[in-house]
Amino acid sequence: MSIKNSLFKFPDIFKKKSLDALTNSSTEFPLLDVEALCEEWQVAKLGDDDGKKNIPSSSTTTHGSNEQQIIASFSGVLTERKNQAISHVQDLDRQFGNMKLSEMVSQLNTFARNAKNSFEKVIQKAADELQQSKSSFESFNKKYEKFKSQNNLEYDPHYPPSRVLLFSILFIEVLIETFFNFSFFKDVSEDYIIGGVITAFFLSLINVGVLGWFFGKNCFWYKNHTDKNKKIFGWSSFGVFLILAIALNYFVANYRAIATKATTNETVFNFSEVFENMFSLIHPLSLNDLFLFLIGFVAAIIAFVTSYNMDDNYPGYGKIHRQLQDIREEYNETKSIIEEELDSIQKQQIKDVSKLSDDLRVSYNVSTSIIADEETYLLKLKNSHGYLEQTCNVCLRKYQENNESARNKTKPKYFGKKYKFNDDLKIKNNLIENKNILKKASVYVDQIGVHLTNAKNEITNNYEAARDRFRVVENKNKLN
Template sequence: MTSIPATKAAISALKIEQRVERDVKAGIPEVDRRNHTESEESLRSYVVREIIGRVHENRQAELDAELESRNEADIRQLFQELKNTDSLVEKKVSSRMASLVSGLKRSAQEFSALRMDLEIFRHRNGITREALYRESKILHYSVIFFIVIMETLLNAFFLSKGSELGLVGGFFQAFILALVNLGLAAFMAFSLRNVFHQNYARKAVAGMLFLCVLVAAATFVLGVGHYREALEHDPFTASQLAISSLLTEPLAIRDFNSWIMVVVSAIALILLAAKFFVVDDRYPGYTSITRRVKGMQRAWSRAYENAVDGINDVADDLQDELADTEKNIRAQFIQFKASVERSEEIHRHYQEDIVKAQGLLDELIRYYQSYSTRMMNRRAAYFGELLRFELDKLPCLNTTGLEQHKRDLAAFEVLIDELDRVYDEAIATVNTRCDIAQSSLAGLVDRLELDHGLRRA
C-alpha cells in the first residue's frame, strides 16, 4: 500500500532546490497575493495527486474488499434455516422412512412366503417335528477332512512297500482310495436318507440304491485288501491279481496288514457315511428348506435392525449438519464483526494519512523557505502562506454500506445471543422426530408380523 513518504524523498522527487534557484532568478513576489505560484501549485499537486490520491485509491480498494466479504455473509439465512429445523427433519426422516417401510414390507412378504413353503412341505410329507441338523458347516467339513487325511496316512504306510515311489507313491494311492471312499459314503448317506421318504416308490428305489452302494462299498473295501496283499507278491501285476482273487475268494485275505487296511477303510467309510447322514435331517429336503427359512428369519431381524440404524444415521447426519450450521454462523459473525472494525480502522487511517500529508506539505514549504533564505539572505516572502488543504475538495472514501452493516452487526449480536437456545431446540427436534420414527418402525414390524403370520398375537 502507498504510504506518506519521508520528507527527504519528497524533496528529491519535487526537486525543490532547483525550483528555488529558478524562482530566485525569476524574482520572488514580495507583495501580498491571492494566487499561488507555479512552485506552490506543484507542491500542492504532488501531495494531493501523488500522495493522497494513491493512498485514497489503496484505502478504497481495501474498503471495497471488506465490503465484498461482508456481502457474502448469509448469517440471517443460516439462522432461519436453524429455526426451520422442523421442516428439514420432517423431509429427510419421511424420505428415509418411506424407503425403510418399503424394504420391511418386501422382507415380510418374502419371509411369509418362505414360511408358507415350509408349512406346505411339512403338510405334504406328514412332518410334525422340527428339523434336526447341524448348524455349522465348517465343523462338518473339518471332520470329513480329518477322516480322509487319517485314512490316507494310515493306508499310505501299508501301500508304500509295494509302490515304486515308496512312501510318496503310497500316499497318492491311499489318497485316491480315500476319495473313492468319500464318494461311496456320500451316495450311501443320500440313499439312506431317501429311505425315510413317505413316498413308497421313492423309498423302494432308495432302498435298492442303498443296497447297491453298500455292496459296491464292501466290494471296494475288500478289493483294497486284496490289492495290498497282491503288492506283496508282484507290484507290477497287483491290480490283475487283486481282481482275480476278489472275484474267486472275496474273503481269502491271508496278510494281516491287508486286513488292517480293510478295517481302516471300512471304519472310514462308515464314519464318513454317518457324518454325511447326520449333518442334515433324515428326511430328504427338510434341512434345505428349514435353513432357508431360518436364513430369511435372520434377514428379517437384520432388516429391522438396519431400519433402526438407518433412522439413527439420519439423526446423526442431521445433528452434524446443525452443528456445522451453528459453527458457520459463529464463524461468519466473527468475520463480519472483524470486517466492520477493519473498515472503520481503514477510514481512521485515511484521516490520519491526510494529517500526515498536510504535515509533509508544511515540511516542504519550510524547506523551500530555508533554502531560499540561504541563497538570498532573506525570507521568501509569503511563499506557502496560502497552501492549506481544502478538505471538502480532497477525495473522500466511499463507505457505502458500512453504516448499514453496523446496524446489521447490532442485529447479529442479538441473533448470536439466541443461537444457543435455537440450536438446542433444533437438536431436541431431531431427537424427538427420530424417536417417533423408531416407534413407528416398531409398530410397523409388529403389524407386519401379525398380518403375515410371522408370530402369534
C-alpha cells in the same frame, strides 16, 4: 494526474514512508517529514526564482506550473492511497461476507426442522424395504407350506445349526484313511501305483466322498420320502452302498496281499491275480490286510452316517426351511439397519448442530474484529486525506512566501488561500450493512446456549417421533 516533471516526484525515502500502507498489512498512513521534503524539492529556491520573474502573473487565478507539480505529486499519493484503500476495504468486506453470519444464524435456527427430512427419508425407505421383505417372506412361506402339505409333514425340520463340523469330520476321515492307506502300502514296491500318496488320497476320496457322502446324503435320504418309488430307491441305495463299500475295501485288501507277495518273492506283479484271489483266496489275507479292509469299511460307514445326519431326514425339507429362515433373517437385519441408521442420524445431527454453534461463535468474533479493523482503517484514511491536504498547503505556502518576497509586482490574489483536493477519499463499502448484520447476529449469539439446547431438544423429538413411526411401519409389515 501523471507527474511529468521528475523534480516533484516523491524521493524514494519519502515515497517509502508515505506509501508504506500499500505494501504491508498494517494499513498505516505514516507522516511525512515536510521540511526535508521541501528541501529535497528545493521549494524555497523555486519560489524565489519564479518570484524574480513575477511568475505567476499577478492577474492569474490559477496556480503556476511549479505549484501544479507540487499539487500533482500529492494528488498522486492521494490516488495511490485511495486505490490501496479500495482494495483493502473490498478485501475486508469479502472476509466479512465469507463469515456467512446471516446464513449460519438462519441455519442454526432452522437446523432441526430442515434435518427432520433425514428421518422422513429413512422411515419412507423402511416402509418400502420392510414391505418388500414381508412380501418375499410371505411368497416363500406359501411355497414352504405347500411343500409340507404335499409331503404330509407335520413337524418342524431338524438339522444341525452348522454343517461345518460334519464336513470337518469327513475331511479328517479322508486324511486319516489316506495316512493308513499309505502306511499299509509303504513297504510294497514303489512301482505299485496304489502305494503312492496321491493314490492313497484318491482311494480315500472314493471311499468317503463318493460312497459315504453320495449315498448317505443324496440317495439313502429318499427312504423317508412319501413317494413309494423314491422310498424304494432310498432303501435300495443302502444295499448298493454296502456292496460297493465291501467290494472296494475287499479289493484293496487283496491288492495289498498280492502286491506284498510279489515284493517278497521279487516276482512281477500281475493285476489279474488280484481279481482271482478275491474269489479263490489262494493267497490268504494277512491280519494287516484284514485290518486295512476293516478301516476302509468303517470309514465308509462313518462317512455314510455323518452325511445322512447333515440335514433333516426328509429330502429337501431342511433346505427349503433354511431358505425361509434366511429371508426372515434378512427382514430382521433390515430392521436393525434402519434402527441403527436412525440412531446414527440423531447422533450426527447433535454433533453437527454443536459444531455449527461453535463455528457461529468463532465467525461472530472474527466478524466483530473485521468491522473494527475496517472502521479504524476508514478513519485513518479520512485523517490521511486531511493530512495530505495540509502538507500540500505547507509546501505551497513555502513556495508562495519565497515567491512573494522576491517579486517586484503584486502577488496573485490566490496566494495564501488554502488548496483543497477535489477527491475526498470516500470509497464505496458495506460497513453499514455489515454492522446491521453483526448487530442482528449478536442478539442471537448472546442467547446461543439457549438456541443450541432448543435445537438439540427438537432433534431428539424428531428422532423419537421417527422411532414411533417406524414402530407403526414395523407392526404393519410384521411377519407371521
